[in-house]
Amino acid sequence: MSMMHAVVAGGSKMSSLTILAIVIPIAVAVVLFLVGFCFSRRRAMKKYNMVSEENVGNEIKTIESLQFDWDTIEAATNKFSDDNKTGEGGFGVVYKGTLFNGRQIAVKRLSKSSGQGAVEFKNEILVVAKLQHRNLVRLLGFCLEGEDKLLVYEYVTTKALITFYSVWPI
Structure with a gap:
């Protein structure tokens, strides 16, 4: 009986070493993953906070500010002027312009057949103006005059600009 007990004990010892050989690398991998995740999350939060701090002064509070x-x-x-016309699409005509301060703008004059009311248009402007992405042209504001609805974008000299409403060539 003592011989059989020793074999079982020895086999048990061997399986414990095998288990430790599997568990320890897995535990180390999990710890490294968690450390990496925390590091990348902290880095992303730091970047987000820097962007937020930069935009505090530029925050859009009301539709009138646009x-x-x-x-x-x-x-x-x-x-x-037709000389300033840079493109035309299903949503309207785009004109290049220069403000009094020298800033160049792109003005999209939306077609009157869009069917969108002034209230819906203004609400949508607030949402679109807050969007920022490297592939989106920044919306600077709008103008509503009677039936005319104008979107004012920063002017970018690339081949194609992606806007919220459509794609239009420059």
Whole structure:
């Protein structure tokens, strides 16, 4: 009986070493994964906080802060001159313009057949103006004058610009 007991004990000892040989590397891998995850999360939060701090002064609080005067847009585009026309699509015509301070803008004059009301248009402007991505053109504001709805974007000199409403060539 003592011989059989020794074999079982020896076999048990061997399986404990095998278990330890499997569990320890797995535990180390899990700890390393958690440390890496925490590090990357902290780094992402730090980056997010830096972006948030930069935008505190530029935060869009009201729709009025985005509204351009019709006369300003009309002067910037030389009264929507065909010479300033840069593109045309299903949503309207795009004009290049220059504001009084020298900033270049792209003005999309939405087609009157869009069917969107002024309230819906303004609500959508607030949402779109807060979107920021390297592949999206930044919306600077809008202008509503009677039936005319204008979107004012930063002017970018690339081949194609992706906007919230459509893609239009420059």
